[in-house]
Amino acid sequence: MRRQPLAPDTLDATDRALLNRLQDGFPLTSHPFAEIGAEMDLAEDDVINRVSRLRELGAITRFGPFLDAAAMGGAFCLCAIAVPSDRFDEVMTLVNAHPEVAHNYERVHRLNMWFVLACDQPSQINKVADRIEAETGLTVLRFPKLKEFFIGFRVTA
Template sequence: MKEPLHDLDDTDRRIINALQEGFPIAPRPYAAAAARLGLTEADLIARLTALRESGAITRFGPFFDAAAMGGAFCLCAMAVPPAEFEATAARVNARPEVAHNYARAHRLNMWFVLATETPAGIEAMACAIEAETGYPVLRLPKLEEFFIGFRVVA
């Protein structure tokens, strides 16, 4: 088992749980968010900076819905022979339309999400990846989403 990259204290956990959504859009947003957490603006900024540098959070900022901008998302899966896995991952990841990509323990061992500016872009990109890698791309677009949330247990 991998070691956690970052030892979180209670304040870090509270920050991660409280700031999953609802960050203010206002002139001094960190000051407002910090006040709700009982922290100073400088302390919150310093902790978020440290969390990002340590990799405990991958990003802090707005999350956009590609569909609401006229674009589209699609989960895709491929079965890649182990010997070709790294080279194929590099080719897939080189596409800016690949928003994230996970290795999974399964015959279908590469799972990535395409985000494109148009629904037609999904099909074009899936076809381009099939042509470039030689492996079929399963298209698994979401039909319905039930809940998005996550809590760090203290």
């Protein structure tokens, strides 16, 4: 995934308006690009070509259905470990070796390793976390979500 900002003149005002509009949702109709075009006074082809270009430029990371993995029966848990600095690489290797570790970040804090466990069954979460504790000799703090607040995040393009 592109992690560098695009040059400021890469997107024109219409591209930006389109990016903002498409964050709000995409019609579930036979000709959704035409519908977006009608709202924005653009031709269907123009909408499709602009979205293609935005995707090629890396301005869009995904375009399609966003799944609620928990609603499909998975289980997730944010976990954290305070890793001694001289053991960081060793512990990282042990943690990352578990396929249930979906992502893992180093953060600037005494609790310096934060990762998400993603399992098919809720009962597996504690098993995997216990195994990581046994392998590393370090406490794995577990922060399952109690409540999620949906999500006003929009990037203004």
